[in-house]
Amino acid sequence: MCLAVPTLIKSIDGQNAQVELGGVERTISLVMTPEATVGDYVIVHTGFALSVLDEKEAKETLAMFAEIDALANEDAA
Amino acid sequence: MKYVDEFRDPKAARRLVQDIIERSTRPIQLMEFCGGHTHAIFKMGLRQVLPEHVQLRSGPGCPVCVTAAADLERSMAIARQPEVILTTYGDMIRVPGSQGSLQEARAQGADVRIVYSTLDALEIARTHPDNKVVFLGVGFETTAPMTAAALLQAEEEGLQNFYVLCLHKLTPPATRAILDAGEVRLDGVLGPGHVTTVIGADAWNFLPEQYGISCVVAGFEPLDILRAVASLVDLYEADEAAVENVYGRSVRSQGNRIALEMMEQTFTIGPAEWRGFGAIPDSGYAIRETYAHRDAARVFDLEIPVVTEPKGCRCGEVLRGVMEPSECGLFRTVCSPRTPVGPCMVSSEGACAAYYRYGAEL
Numbered sequence: 473m474c475l476a477v478p479t480l481i482k483s484i485d486g487q488n489a490q491v492e493l494g495g496v497e498r499t500i501s502l503v504m505t506p507e508a509t510v511g512d513y514v515i516v517h518t519g520f521a522l523s524v525l526d527e528k529e530a531k532e533t534l535a536m537f538a539e540i541d542a543l544a545n546e547d548a549a
Numbered sequence: 550m551k552y553v554d555e556f557r558d559p560k561a562a563r564r565l566v567q568d569i570i571e572r573s574t575r576p577i578q579l580m581e582f583c584g585g586h587t588h589a590i591f592k593m594g595l596r597q598v599l600p601e602h603v604q605l606r607s608g609p610g611c612p613v614c615v616t617a618a619a620d621l622e623r624s625m626a627i628a629r630q631p632e633v634i635l636t637t638y639g640d641m642i643r644v645p646g647s648q649g650s651l652q653e654a655r656a657q658g659a660d661v662r663i664v665y666s667t668l669d670a671l672e673i674a675r676t677h678p679d680n681k682v683v684f685l686g687v688g689f690e691t692t693a694p695m696t697a698a699a700l701l702q703a704e705e706e707g708l709q710n711f712y713v714l715c716l717h718k719l720t721p722p723a724t725r726a727i728l729d730a731g732e733v734r735l736d737g738v739l740g741p742g743h744v745t746t747v748i749g750a751d752a753w754n755f756l757p758e759q760y761g762i763s764c765v766v767a768g769f770e771p772l773d774i775l776r777a778v779a780s781l782v783d784l785y786e787a788d789e790a791a792v793e794n795v796y797g798r799s800v801r802s803q804g805n806r807i808a809l810e811m812m813e814q815t816f817t818i819g820p821a822e823w824r825g826f827g828a829i830p831d832s833g834y835a836i837r838e839t840y841a842h843r844d845a846a847r848v849f850d851l852e853i854p855v856v857t858e859p860k861g862c863r864c865g866e867v868l869r870g871v872m873e874p875s876e877c878g879l880f881r882t883v884c885s886p887r888t889p890v891g892p893c894m895v896s897s898e899g900a901c902a903a904y905y906r907y908g909a910e911l
Contacts, residue, residue: 519668522694522746
């Protein structure tokens with residue numbers, strides 16, 4: 473029940489959005505994430521978006537992995 | 550960015566595992582609360598790649614599994630009432646009760662329907678005005694807001710025939726109950742990413758403050774979980790206790806304000822009965838007096854027979870992290886996903902189902 477994948481918002485109509493979930497077009501509710509816009513990725517649980525994924529935060533996390541890797545390569549050199 | 554493949558890079562995963570191996574000098578036992586994490590950990594074979602002294606225990610984070618037997622009986626009794634359409638998330642339908650499962654009740658004529666969302670349950674209520682449509686509200690803080698939203702929507706529309714049997718539960722009190730019981734030693738907690746998206750990372754501050762252990766909130770991709778384990782090892786090795794959030798792309802410190810407000814409007818917090826634990830204080834959402842006319846537990850005031858757990862089933866111990874599924878005498882012999890004895894084998898989030906599917910000898 474807590475499993476959810478990042479889902480792309482294709483269009484918005486009022487409080488509802490069209491997304492593609494597992495190859496199926498679905499309408500989800502944005503009532504809990506009114507800040508969501510077309511092109512955002514959201515975490516969807518049982519038909520409701522619970523959060524809008526923050527690209528800046530995601531990039532920072534990925535940069536941290538790259539940094540660990542760079543440090544490891546330095547150690548090896 | 551699609552937020553999936555980027556967090557599955559095998560090279561970065563190997564590096565993180567190497568980091569954990571290098572930095573971890575003493576035995577550490579961690580618990581993943583969330584059934585979604587349990588599933589992901591088994592699927593990626595994480596237990597096998599970590600050093601032996603970095604132990605992961607599965608916790609009670611499977612909503613279907615922790616639903617008390619008496620609550621399951623109540624849902625079945627309601628489903629059998631005339632004119633009732635019981636709507637539920639898919640997992641609940643196969644959990645065996647004393648008189649069979651909801652699936653069997655359906656075969657005997659009860660109108661039980663699987664819905665993907667509370668929005669679907671509302672739609673059934675709209676299109677079946679002569680029926681009483683009851684939504685079986687099961688799940689933690691990830692699904693409780695959707696039930697709250699449905700209650701508010703039904704009220705706004707004046708939808709007279711929509712009810713909720715509210716069995717929603719809160720995760721921090723169960724974590725506290727495990728620590729208070731002292732049956733299993735924990736040196737850190739892998740915080741549930743989507744529960745914490747709702748309640749906020751600050752909700753876990755009691756772990757370092759009152760129990761002296763760390764909580765690192767993690768997402769569900771391999772790099773998310775490995776990163777969290779690495780952080781928990783680092784904190785433990787430094788003799789520090791803190792809350793860290795390595796799932797910042799979804800989790801904010803205060804959570805989702807709108808979801809929390811919707812729950813505040815519709816629910817009160819009180820004691821709840823958990824399978825394997827008994828009653829845990831302040832661990833359940835109940836429907837506020839204002840919405841009592843939609844509370845199926847009050848509207849359908851039914852006598853529920855006293856129920857006992859299935860003989861030999863050790864779901865309780867598995868949920869408390871005291872026992873591994875493979876230590877249960879029924880595991881793989883009598884109990885399997887096709888013929889589950891207990892709920893931990895039914896739900897994909899259950900530890901027994903994860904063991905069964907991805908290998909038991911771990």
